Amino acid sequence: MADYETVVGLEVHMQINTKSKVFCECSAKFGSEPNSNTCVICTSQPGAIPILNKKAVEAVVKTGLALNFTINKRCTFARKQYFYPDVPKNYQITQSDPPLCSGGKLAIIVGGKEKIVNIARIHLEEDAGKLVHEIGGKKLNYSLLDLNRAGVGLMELVTEPEISSPQEALEFLKELKNIVEYLETSECSMEEGKMRCDVNVSIRPVGQKEFGTRVEIKNMNSISGIRDAITYEVERQKEVLNSGGRLTQETRLWDAEERITKSMRSKEGALDYRYFPEPDLVPFDLMDSFVEELRKQVLELPKARKTRFMKDYGLSEYDAAYLTSVRMIADYYEESLNVLKNEKSGVLAKKFVVAAKTLANWISTELSAKLNASKTSIADAPVSSRNLAKLVSLILDGAISGKMAKTVFEEMYEKSTDPEMIVKEKGLMQISDESAIVKMCEEAVSESPKAVAEFKSGKERAVGAVIGLVMKKSKGQANPQLVNKILMEKLKT
Ligand code: ADP
Ligand code: ZN
Ligand code: MG
Numbered sequence: 001m002a003d004y005e006t007v008v009g010l011e012v013h014m015q016i017n018t019k020s021k022v023f024c025e026c027s028a029k030f031g032s033e034p035n036s037n038t039c040v041i042c043t044s045q046p047g048a049i050p051i052l053n054k055k056a057v058e059a060v061v062k063t064g065l066a067l068n069f070t071i072n073k074r075c076t077f078a079r080k081q082y083f084y085p086d087v088p089k090n091y092q093i094t095q096s097d098p099p100l101c102s103g104g105k106l107a108i109i110v111g112g113k114e115k116i117v118n119i120a121r122i123h124l125e126e127d128a129g130k131l132v133h134e135i136g137g138k139k140l141n142y143s144l145l146d147l148n149r150a151g152v153g154l155m156e157l158v159t160e161p162e163i164s165s166p167q168e169a170l171e172f173l174k175e176l177k178n179i180v181e182y183l184e185t186s187e188c189s190m191e192e193g194k195m196r197c198d199v200n201v202s203i204r205p206v207g208q209k210e211f212g213t214r215v216e217i218k219n220m221n222s223i224s225g226i227r228d229a230i231t232y233e234v235e236r237q238k239e240v241l242n243s244g245g246r247l248t249q250e251t252r253l254w255d256a257e258e259r260i261t262k263s264m265r266s267k268e269g270a271l272d273y274r275y276f277p278e279p280d281l282v283p284f285d286l287m288d289s290f291v292e293e294l295r296k297q298v299l300e301l302p303k304a305r306k307t308r309f310m311k312d313y314g315l316s317e318y319d320a321a322y323l324t325s326v327r328m329i330a331d332y333y334e335e336s337l338n339v340l341k342n343e344k345s346g347v348l349a350k351k352f353v354v355a356a357k358t359l360a361n362w363i364s365t366e367l368s369a370k371l372n373a374s375k376t377s378i379a380d381a382p383v384s385s386r387n388l389a390k391l392v393s394l395i396l397d398g399a400i401s402g403k404m405a406k407t408v409f410e411e412m413y414e415k416s417t418d419p420e421m422i423v424k425e426k427g428l429m430q431i432s433d434e435s436a437i438v439k440m441c442e443e444a445v446s447e448s449p450k451a452v453a454e455f456k457s458g459k460e461r462a463v464g465a466v467i468g469l470v471m472k473k474s475k476g477q478a479n480p481q482l483v484n485k486i487l488m489e490k491l492k493t
Contacts (some may be wrong), residue, residue, distance in 0.1 A: 004203040006234050007168050007211060009161035010266040012176065013154050014186035015127065015194040016059045022126050022153030023050030023093065030192050036134070042151030044088035049280050056153040057100070058294060060124045061183035061286070063155060065100030066183055066298045067176075072098040073286045077278040085145060085406075086129035094156075096275045099123035106179075108171040112446060117172055118160040127152040140445070155186070161200065161211065166230040173197070173223045180304050189375070190221045197341070199226055201233045213247040217254050217261055217275070225419045229254040233261050287337075305330055313337070313356035322364050327379050331479070332385045333363055340391035351396055359392050370413050382416040383409070398479055399423070400430050404426040432479045434486070440478065441486050444469040455491055463487060 021028050024041035028266060040048040061071055104119040131143045157176070163169050175186045177195065188195040192446035197220045202422040231254070237289040240247055252261040300308070302324045302469075309320035309330075324330045340355050367388065371378060391408060394400045398406065400423060411422045423429055431437060442480045445452055446465050454462035470483050 002205040004234075004238055004241075005206050006164055006166075007161050007202045007204060007214075008059035008155075008165075008230055009200040009214075010163065010172065011157045011196075011200070012173070013127075013196045013199040014063075014157070014180060014188055015142045016056050016124075016153035016155055017184055018053055018055045018059065018188050020053060020152055022056045023125070023151055023153040024301070026151065027379045029148075032148055034144070035150045038150070038477065043147050043152075044248065050093060050278075051152060052281060053237055056124060056429070057286070058290075059183075060100045060122055060155045062183055062294045062298055063157075063180060063185045064104060064122050066179055066289075066301055067101075067104040067183055068101075068107055069101035069104035069122065071101055071291050073284070073285060073288075073291070074098060075100060075286060076222055076283040077122070077281045078275045079278050080273045083274060084145075085143070086131050086150065087461045088147075088150075088343050092123035092126060092128065093278055093281070095123035097461055107170065108113060108168065108175050110165070110168050110171050115168065117162050117168075120158045120160055122155050122157045125154050125156060126150070126156050145468075161202075161214075162184055166227040166234075168200070168229040169230055173226065177223075177303075178325065178327070180329075182302055183298060190223065190445060191222060194219055197226055197479075199229060201213070201230055201237070202247075203237045213249050214248070215247070215261070216251050218264065220254055222256075225254060228259065229261060229414055232246060232259065236261065238425055248449040259445045266487050302327075302330075309333075313360075315356060315360055319357070319360045319364065323360060326378070329363065332381070333359065334376050336385035336389040336392075339386050340393060355392060355396055359388070359394060362388060362392060362409075375399050378421050382414075384416070387412055387418055394419055394423065398430060398432050398481075400428055401476075401480060403476070404430065429477065430479050431474050432482060434482065437474075437478055437482050437486055440473045441466075441483065444473065445487075445490055452491065459488075463491065466491075 003319050015028075017023070018028055019431075020026060021037075021042055024039050025044055027037045028036060035129075041050055044233055057075065064071055074100070076092050076095065079091040080094050081091045083090050094371040100229040101122040104122070105116050106119060107114050109115075127149050129147040131147060132140075132146055133143055134140055135144075141468050150179075159172070161479050165170060180188050182185050190196070199220055200214045201217065204210065204212040215237070217229050220229060225264065232254075248266055250266045251264045253264050254261050304318075306320045306324040309323060310317060315323070322329075323333045336359055337356060340359065341352075366405065367378075367381065367383065370376075371381060376382075391405060391412065394408075395402060395405050404423075407426075407467060408419050408422050408428065410416065410425075411418055448466050448469060451462045451465040455466075466487055467483055470485040470487070471480070472477055
């Protein structure tokens with residue numbers, strides 16, 4: 001049986017993050033009362049004239065710049081003809097040639113190796129409305145039309161057929177989503193349909209230049225679903241070819257429950273959309289200053305931020321990668337770190353690298369575990385960045401031990417309270433007063449003659465029992481480093 005290679009190309013639609021729609025002033029908000037965000041333009045009334053939203057153009061250009069695209073200054077729109085009830089005009093306003101952005105690239109890391117995926121284009125277009133076939137889970141025997149989404153701005157990004165595995169597709173989409181979220185040009189939430197993907201899949205015998213027949217899986221809305229659909233589709237295509245069959249170019253749908261793709265319609269060659277220039281939107285040129293202004297706004301992307309975190313905060317690559325994997329996590333970290341930086345405590349100034357690392361650990365372990373468990377976004381975390389900074393500051397000042405900090409954190413998460421208040425209320429203050437610890441150490445030494453004798457005869461580990469006794473006497477509140485230091489001094493003399 002022949003060895004096959006997987007070829008995947010993605011078409012990604014992202015809803016542009018603007019307040020209003022792309023050709024009218026209606027709100028682009030998700031989840032409003034059906035048909036409440038509509039006007040003569042987005043309901044396609046005869047004679048209504050579209051007016052281009054400048055912010056939508058900005059978002060597409062910004063995204064293009066971040067992904068190394070060439071920006072085509074000439075901006076033209078076209079009509080793409082097709083009939084569908086959720087597009088009352090019977091055409092969609094989109095861009096044909098040139099798109100706003102052409103020839104971009106995105107680097108992804110798969111199996112420790114970097115790969116550059118070339119992206120053919122990003123163009124600006126309008127979204128369609130929505131047909132509603134059920135209400136409150138009840139199937140209707142008629143269809144309802146909601147035009148709130150009609151005319152919302154979309155950017156469509158089309159990759160070259162250069163993605164060679166389900167994992168690469170997953171990494172590509174994760175990285176794209178991360179960058180676009182950083183830019184805030186789209187919210188990219190797949191659950192709300194703000195990022196949707198058509199996945200083109202084909203296979204070819206290893207070594208063959210010509211592409212195999214491709215299948216297009218339409219309207220995918222989960223990244224892991226896309227990975228699974230490609231995995232399934234590749235296996236299906238292999239089976240067809242290995243049993244002597246032929247593949248047909250067709251559109252398929254992913255059934256997330258049965259976990260298989262199903263044929264929807266065949267697609268022999270390109271559909272004739274009869275693109276022609278949109279007569280109601282005159283072509284115009286973007287000014288250089290417009291593009292350059294946007295270029296300034298895309299300076300720091302996740303990768304650059306990661307490098308800066310390593311350089312400025314002394315973080316490991318692992319920590320920096322985790323923190324910058326999602327913009328909101330990186331923002332939270334830096335807000336929190338700024339609080340620490342502005343503290344008067346001299347200890348922190350000296351221990352900056354320790355503070356940066358301690359804070360990173362609290363976010364990547366305790367906080368993220370809690371957030372994951374309750375499916376909460378860090379933006380809604382019950383522990384504010386300021387309060388987490390205060391907690392870290394209490395730890396670094398030696399006011400509470402790491403163990404106490406965990407108890408305090410539990411309470412902070414439950415009640416969104418200030419750690420200093422919790423420490424005071426619960427009397428959790430760590431004892432760092434040397435004379436008090438010296439006294440407890442002396443008592444403990446005289447109460448543990450056996451352990452002390454063992455220690456003096458060379459069995460260093462015996463000291464553990466004495467430390468334990470001091471901690472017990474202090475109800476766990478003695479500063480462990482101090483206890484250790486004082487006991488050692490006592491026992492060695
Ligand atoms: P269409 O509108 O017919 O879907 P597009 O040019 O918009 O055509 O999109 C084609 C997409 O399919 C691109 O992402 C491209 O990379 C991908 N593609 C083209 N040929 C193949 C192939 N043989 N196997 C997999 N993907 C392909
Ligand atoms: Zn409108
Ligand atoms: Mg397509």
